[in-house]
Amino acid sequence: MDLLAHLRYFRVVAEEQHFGRAATRLRLAQPSLSQRIQRLEREFGVRLFDRGRGGAVLTPAGRLVLAQSETVLDAADRLQSVVGRLQDGEAGTLRAAVPAHLGGAAVAALLTAFQERSPGGELDLRELTTAEQTAELAAGTLDAGIVRHPCLAAGLAFGPMLHQPLGVLLRANDPLAVEPEVDLRALTGRALAMPPRTNSPALHDETLTACARHGFTPTAVRTVEGLDFTRALIMAGADLIALIPAPPPEPGTAWRPLTGHPLSWRTSTTWRAGHDGPAVRVFADAADAALRTHAGMYAASAERPRAARPETEFAL
Known part of the structure; x- marks a missing residue:
């Protein structure tokens, strides 16, 4: 019965x-x-x-x-x-990740927007590097993420590409800190603080190539993790700088935009191709809004069309 x-x-x-x-x-x-x-x-x-x-x-x-x-x-x-x-796909737990240096306001806005748009769902959010995210997406242990390009694109789909200009972080009493903006060539003779290359190999290499193309080749690359540690090293070392998006103001360091905006991080949401259920779409929409509103990112006015490429190549 x-x-x-x-x-x-x-x-x-x-x-x-x-x-x-x-x-x-x-x-x-x-x-x-x-x-x-x-x-x-x-x-x-x-x-x-x-x-x-x-x-x-x-x-x-x-x-x-x-x-x-x-x-x-x-x-x-x-x-x-x-x-x-x-x-x-509208309920349950969505496993997602964001990269470092995204900013607390953007992460908080993303969490709030997801909860508002998907009241029956939960967001298990972690901080992972781009390389870690692409590996976990491929393994099926991550449902969606926010990555920086270029990155391994095999088997992945991406949301709109957003740009975030980079500037230079230097000591507050650095002679260049009095300038409203800094030309990359003026950084000649400085060492550059960067995250480990393993975090995002293609982005690491692209950044150094772009610096050289605009007249700046660092005397050394110092591997750092975390904004607080980066600030501490810059305050202690006269020749050390970092190229990052605008951080929250902090005594002891100063951030200045680069002349002509020659460097930017290209960021997008990502998920496994063919696995864009409602929860993933909610995450992608919430992330896009949070990045535009709270992380200073913007869409390029005219993006290059992406030609079909072998799966082993990077998404550029």
Whole structure:
């Protein structure tokens, strides 16, 4: 016996207090409905209705069953709704990641927007490098992320490309700190603080190539992790600088834009190709809005069309 179905029939009879009206509402023949209620009574071992010419009146046992059945049926409806959203990708936990140096305001805005747009879903957000994200996406242990380009593109799909200009972080008493902007060539003779190349090999190499193209080749590359550590090293070392997006102001260091904006980080959301369910789309939309509003990113006015490339190549 389908208990839930029989409880639904029972509830309609209780609401109508009449087998004929209940049968019409349920689009069943009255004898068929009567048989189903009798089957439910046999299952529970009690009489649920007093039947008469005036209709069907709940017995004391029937009133108790009705009260409990409301709880059971409401829970069943909620469960069915949750399962349906899980199947559609609208509920459950989305495993996502963001890169370092994204900024607290952008991350907070992303979390808030996701919760508002997907109230039935949860976001398990971690901080991972671009290389870690592409590896976990390929392994199926990550559902979506925010990566910096160029990066390995095999098997991945990407959202709109956003640009974030880089400037130079230097000591507050550096002679260049008095300038409104700094030409890359003026950094000649300086050492450059950069994240480990393993974090994003292609981006690391592209940055050094772009610097050389604009007249700056660092005397050395100092591997650093984290903004606070980077600031500390810059304050302690007269010739050390970093090329990063505008950070929050902090005593002891100064950030200046680069003349002509020769360097920028290109950032986008990403997910496994063919796995862009509703939760992934909500994440991508929330991330795009957060990056534009709180991380100073913008879309290029005219992006180059991307030609088809072998999967082993980078997305440029």
